[in-house]
Amino acid sequence: MIGLLPLVTGAEVAFWLLAPVMILAALGLIFAKKAVHCALCLAAVMISLAVQYAALQAPFLFVVQIIVYTGAILMLFLFVLMLVGVDSADSLIETIKGQRVLAVVAGVAFGFLLVLAVGNAIVGQPKGLADANSEYGGNVQGIAALIFTRYVFAFEATSALLITAAVGAMVLAHRERLTKKKTQGDLVAERMQRYAELGEHPGPLPTPGVFARHNAVDTPALLPDGAIAERSVSATLKARGEILDADELVAPVRRTLRAIAGDDDDPSAREPYAGTQIGTAQLGPGRSSPDAADQTRSTTTGEEGR
Amino acid sequence: MSPTYYIVLSAILFTIGTIGFMVRRNAIVAFMCVELMLNAANLSLVAFSRMHGALDGQIAAFFVMVVAAAEVVIGLAIIVTIFRTRRSASVDDANLLKF
Numbered sequence: 001m002i003g004l005l006p007l008v009t010g011a012e013v014a015f016w017l018l019a020p021v022m023i024l025a026a027l028g029l030i031f032a033k034k035a036v037h038c039a040l041c042l043a044a045v046m047i048s049l050a051v052q053y054a055a056l057q058a059p060f061l062f063v064v065q066i067i068v069y070t071g072a073i074l075m076l077f078l079f080v081l082m083l084v085g086v087d088s089a090d091s092l093i094e095t096i097k098g099q100r101v102l103a104v105v106a107g108v109a110f111g112f113l114l115v116l117a118v119g120n121a122i123v124g125q126p127k128g129l130a131d132a133n134s135e136y137g138g139n140v141q142g143i144a145a146l147i148f149t150r151y152v153f154a155f156e157a158t159s160a161l162l163i164t165a166a167v168g169a170m171v172l173a174h175r176e177r178l179t180k181k182k183t184q185g186d187l188v189a190e191r192m193q194r195y196a197e198l199g200e201h202p203g204p205l206p207t208p209g210v211f212a213r214h215n216a217v218d219t220p221a222l223l224p225d226g227a228i229a230e231r232s233v234s235a236t237l238k239a240r241g242e243i244l245d246a247d248e249l250v251a252p253v254r255r256t257l258r259a260i261a262g263d264d265d266d267p268s269a270r271e272p273y274a275g276t277q278i279g280t281a282q283l284g285p286g287r288s289s290p291d292a293a294d295q296t297r298s299t300t301t302g303e304e305g306r
Numbered sequence: 307m308s309p310t311y312y313i314v315l316s317a318i319l320f321t322i323g324t325i326g327f328m329v330r331r332n333a334i335v336a337f338m339c340v341e342l343m344l345n346a347a348n349l350s351l352v353a354f355s356r357m358h359g360a361l362d363g364q365i366a367a368f369f370v371m372v373v374a375a376a377e378v379v380i381g382l383a384i385i386v387t388i389f390r391t392r393r394s395a396s397v398d399d400a401n402l403l404k405f
Binding site: 108 | 307308309311312313314315317318319320321322323324325326328329331332334335338339341342344345346348349353355356357359360361362363364365367368369371372374375376377378379380382383384385386389390391392395398399
């Protein structure tokens with residue numbers, strides 16, 4: 001260990017810096033309302049633990065802790081959280097009366113017992129792993145030597161356990177398909193059926209609007225008569241109310257066009273811009289007229305296509 | 307550095323995990339608390355390994371990690387299955403076995 005200060009080793013610095021972080025993060029596991037925050041707290045604890053392993057002369061476990069625990073297990077937790085629903089908050093109703101208080105009291109008492117009993121039992125300085133690690137040339141080699149000699153049966157049993165777990169997860173997560181899977185042909189037939197019965201447009205939905213300053217998916221397209229094309233933005237964005245105001249987007253374009261028109265009185269100069277002018281009323285009530293629809297399709301305006 | 311500090315830290319983390327497991331109602335969070343307890347046990351194993359100057363403690367911690375990985379896979383699959391049928395991840399809602 002490198003002596004940072006007299007009598008202070010790197011392990012001590014790592015411990016005293018990270019121990020409070022670990023305890024706070026672990027407490028966050030109890031107090032955080034949202035499950036995602038709990039997962040993040042657990043990640044903090046696990047990474048800090050990995051650093052402790054490194055300080056405790058266990059470089060193999062340091063790497064495995066990060067790859068297996070933080071990388072694989074915690075990501076699995078996050079996947080399932082996303083499947084189950086991030087917003088599922090914890091219910092605060094006690095099914096057993098006084099269970100929470102009793103649990104905390106019992107837990108704290110248990111903790112005291114553990115700390116007092118184990119804390120008193122240990123005496124003396126650690127031997128250190130320098131000899132054990134250097135016996136086979138390194139920590140990983142030493143662990144390998146032990147796994148494939150003394151612990152080889154436990155290791156074999158582990159492989160059986162992992163295979164069983166994989167098969168079990170597949171069996172549990174598998175679901176029989178009760179209805180026939182729709183082919184592309186079925187989907188087309190359905191779409192045409194809807195077109196015949198309800199008049200629903202069979203083609204793709206209109207794209208979002210493309211304006212001089214915005215072309216993101218939250219930008220509604222405008223129809224030739226200046227109305228908003230409702231289907232050009234996602235229904236989810238609409239429900240969240242995160243759609244930009246089309247009038248505000250058009251205003252600078254109109255202002256610029258007006259300025260250009262004011263500078264240059266030649267009406268023919270205005271003509272090229274009339275096509276790109278987005279959904280202003282100048283194009284007239286072109287929504288029903290096929291000519292106007294064709295014209296706007298080639299321009300930046302989104303179209304409903306009906 | 308004396309292993310006592312690591313053991314005490316491990317005991318504190320284990321206690322917090324126990325309390326969390328008893329208090330939280332969300333099955334996934336309760337499961338995370340179990341993972342915290344396993345991690346705390348691992349820390350003490352590694353500390354003891356260093357104290358005795360032998361690698362057996364690290365092997366034990368390694369096996370704990372393997373078992374934890376298998377356990378998480380099965381546990382989360384069960385949680386997903388329960389969620390599919392009951393639309394809830396709360397441990398209070400899975401009460402059909404109660405008489």
